[in-house]
Amino acid sequence: MSDNPEFVQIRHAQKSFGKLEVLKDISLNVARGQIVAIIGPSGSGKSTLLRAINDLDPLTGGEVWLDGTQVNKSLPHRQYEKHINAMRQDIGMVFQHFNLFPHLTARENVTMAPKLLKGLSDREADALAEEQLDKVGMLERIDYYPSQLSGGQKQRVAIARALAMKPKLMLFDEATSALDPELVDEVNQVMKKLAEEHITMIIVTHEMDFAAAVCDRVLFMDQGVVVEEGPPWVIFRNPKKERTRAFLRKHLENAP
Numbered sequence: 001m002s003d004n005p006e007f008v009q010i011r012h013a014q015k016s017f018g019k020l021e022v023l024k025d026i027s028l029n030v031a032r033g034q035i036v037a038i039i040g041p042s043g044s045g046k047s048t049l050l051r052a053i054n055d056l057d058p059l060t061g062g063e064v065w066l067d068g069t070q071v072n073k074s075l076p077h078r079q080y081e082k083h084i085n086a087m088r089q090d091i092g093m094v095f096q097h098f099n100l101f102p103h104l105t106a107r108e109n110v111t112m113a114p115k116l117l118k119g120l121s122d123r124e125a126d127a128l129a130e131e132q133l134d135k136v137g138m139l140e141r142i143d144y145y146p147s148q149l150s151g152g153q154k155q156r157v158a159i160a161r162a163l164a165m166k167p168k169l170m171l172f173d174e175a176t177s178a179l180d181p182e183l184v185d186e187v188n189q190v191m192k193k194l195a196e197e198h199i200t201m202i203i204v205t206h207e208m209d210f211a212a213a214v215c216d217r218v219l220f221m222d223q224g225v226v227v228e229e230g231p232p233w234v235i236f237r238n239p240k241k242e243r244t245r246a247f248l249r250k251h252l253e254n255a256p
Helices: 046-053 077-088 106-118 122-135 151-163 181-196 208-214 232-237 242-254
Strands: 008-017 020-030 035-039 061-066 091-094 169-173 200-204 217-222 225-230
Touching: 008 046, 020 046, 020 225, 035 046, 035 208, 046 061, 046 169, 046 200, 091 151, 106 122, 106 151, 122 151, 151 181, 181 200, 181 208, 208 232, 217 232, 217 242, 225 232, 225 242
Parallel strands: 035 200, 035 217, 091 169, 169 200
Antiparallel strands: 008 020, 008 061, 217 225
C-alpha cells in the first residue's frame, strides 16, 4: 500500500436535489490500495456519494480528486466531455443491476470498451477478456449471453468488464443486493480476490461480515453525513456514536 493518503480526495462534497440536501459537507481521503466500505441506512447518501466520484451524480458543491487530478472540473461542454471520459477510464464501476448489453456475449461485453476507447485489436481485446473472465471464474461461459447467465454470473462479468479497462479505482454500488442469497458469496469471493491484489476500492454494501473481513476502513453514513469512520473492528465492535450503535443493532435484528 502506498503512503500517499490522498489518492482519492473528496473535499466538502455537497449534493442537493431541489431543497433536499443529500450530502452535507463530506470530506474523505482514500490511500492507494485501500479498501473502504460505506454502510448506513437506505437514503443516507451512500450511493450518491459513490456516483459523485466519477461525476455520474455531479456535486452541487465540493471537489473530487483522483491521483492528483480533479474529476469534477468546471469546463466548457466539449472539454468537459473529453476530460470526464478520460477520467472514467481510470474509475471502474459495478452497479447493483449489472448493466450488461443483452445482445452481446460475455466476451463482447468485456472487449467493447477496450476496443473503442483504448484502440485494442480484436486479438488483444480477446486475450484481455479471457484474462479478466478467468479472474472472476467465468472463462467457461465467455461466449454466453446475459440471458443464459445467473445473477451472480452476470455480476461477475460486469466486474470483469470494469477490470478490463485497468482502472486505478474500483467502485461497487450495492453489487450483491439484487442477488439471491446463495449467489451473494460468489460475487463477494471475487471482491475478496481483488482486495488481495490491493486494488483501491470503495464499496457501498449491506454485507457487514464482508466489510469486516475485507475492508481497511468502514464509514457509517446517515442523513447525508459521515457519522463515524474507522477500522472494521472499531466500527463493528466498539462504535463511539449512538447512531452507529442503533443502526448496527437494527441490522443484526433483521439479519437472516
